Amino acid sequence: MKRHFRHLRRIVDDLLDVTRLTTGNIQLQRETVNLSEVLAQAIDDCQIALEKHVVGVDVASGVAPLVSGDPVRLLQALSTLVDNAAKHTEAGGRIDLSVRSDAEAVVVRVVDTGRGVPSEMLPTIFEPFVPARARSDGSGGLGLGLALVKRLVELHDGTVAATSAGPGRGSAFEVTLPRLDPG
Numbered sequence: 037m038k039r040h041f042r043h044l045r046r047i048v049d050d051l052l053d054v055t056r057l058t059t060g061n062i063q064l065q066r067e068t069v070n071l072s073e074v075l076a077q078a079i080d081d082c083q084i085a086l087e088k089h090v091v092g093v094d095v096a097s098g099v100a101p102l103v104s105g106d107p108v109r110l111l112q113a114l115s116t117l118v119d120n121a122a123k124h125t126e127a128g129g130r131i132d133l134s135v136r137s138d139a140e141a142v143v144v145r146v147v148d149t150g151r152g153v154p155s156e157m158l159p160t161i162f163e164p165f166v167p168a169r170a171r172s173d174g175s176g177g178l179g180l181g182l183a184l185v186k187r188l189v190e191l192h193d194g195t196v197a198a199t200s201a202g203p204g205r206g207s208a209f210e211v212t213l214p215r216l217d218p219g
């Protein structure tokens with residue numbers, strides 16, 4: 037019951053978010069955000085999903101990965117990517133998370149060794165309702181997660197990209213946001 041309820045609630049939340057986002061009805065509450073802190077929070081939120089994986093985290097030293105953004109919405113975007121990586125990677129597979137920044141940009145990468153994305157699916161993977169392969173355990177969503185990620189990242193003047201060497205060969209998702217220069 038509980039699991040089904042959570043699953044349903046997530047689908048309803050996603051639908052409401054997509055509606056708000058497509059009608060332009062989302063206000064970002066912007067502040068100075070350190071993306072490595074957001075990533076740490078995302079990992080925390082996905083703890084249960086990540087339990088069965090080898091997780092590597094690499095936050096490069098150097099300029100602080102600061103952006104002007106809404107911490108709640110950025111967390112939503114990164115959590116979706118981390119959750120997807122866990123969901124589509126077998127137990128014992130590896131998930132590598134990294135944050136790097138230079139003067140202009142902050143780049144977050146979520147790389148997994150999971151089932152990968154077929155090349156024909158890559159060009160449309162960020163579109164809403166990309167048919168998720170039906171899963172017998174009922175864990176499949178509506179295919180809205182990545183559409184939300186893209187919209188949220190674009191609201192922050194950023195970009196998101198996906199690459200994969202093909203089925204069974206893992207995937208990489210990369211979010212690039214303009215770096216906030218606090219000076």
Ligand SMILES: Nc1ncnc2c1ncn2[C@@H]1O[C@H](COP(=O)(O)OP(=O)(O)O)[C@@H](O)[C@H]1O
Nearest residue numbers: 120121124152168169177178179180181182207
């Ligand atoms: N890390 C990943 N590895 C392999 N496939 C992925 C990954 N992330 C997303 N996908 C594919 O993209 C589809 C859409 O993802 P998403 O938009 O998050 O949908 P949902 O909201 O249903 O989880 C998934 O059903 C899956 O087929």
Ligand SMILES: [Mg+2]
Nearest residue numbers: 120177181182
């Ligand atoms: Mg998903």
